[in-house]
């Protein structure tokens with residue numbers, strides 16, 4: 587089932603790329619492992635996925651331990667498979683920064699300078715440069731994490747001062763809408779923000795746009811997503 591689902595998703599990504607004049611090689615499919623068993627995670631790796639995302643630290647630690655016991659640990663630093671990229675996409679509290687730096691290659695959900703500073707402290711200790719994305723709340727919904735589009739540029743400049751953290755791009759979560767086409771305006775806000783910042787600073791380094799989930803990834807791809815975060819469409823019956 588996972589294999590068939592992935593094939594369908596890849597076809598849909600390719601079609602969305604064709605519609606928007608992009609190459610499907612520009613879009614990475616990140617499999618979201620929240621609420622999944624390690625058997626499911628292994629199945630998705632077996633089906634060719636190289637990017638795995640976790641949403642909660644506690645579950646991430648559990649998955650990592652269980653995968654390690656199967657000789658398939660996915661630790662970002664040191665042991666584990668060099669070919670896997672581990673992502674963290676959930677809300678991150680500063681007291682979990684150490685675990686996050688130890689476990690993840692790319693943290694999508696940085697939403698304060700304070701958190702970036704904390705990540706930098708632990709990254710320095712590990713002799714690592716932590717790759718991050720700045721999470722932007724493009725819809726302004728109160729219950730959503732992320733900085734406002736207006737705050738983003740100033741924060742990016744502050745975070746750029748930290749030598750052990752490197753901002754690779756921006757992330758957003760679109761609101762739930764009836765028609766996925768309606769999500770486009772939020773994805774457009776993120777892309778526009780990236781284009782504005784990079785227009786003023788050639789070395790902005792913001793190559794990643796992490797946007798789009800099971801219900802709206804085609805709209806996100808059409809608006810320039812380079813990473814889509816997919817859970818249900820991969821793991822559940824179509």
Ligand SMILES: *Cc1c(COP(=O)(O)O)cnc(C)c1O
Pocket residue numbers: 618620641675676759799800801815816817818819
């Ligand atoms: C759960 C989750 C996803 C994946 O959602 P699906 O609708 O299952 O594809 C993507 N991004 C974040 C931040 C999530 O928490």
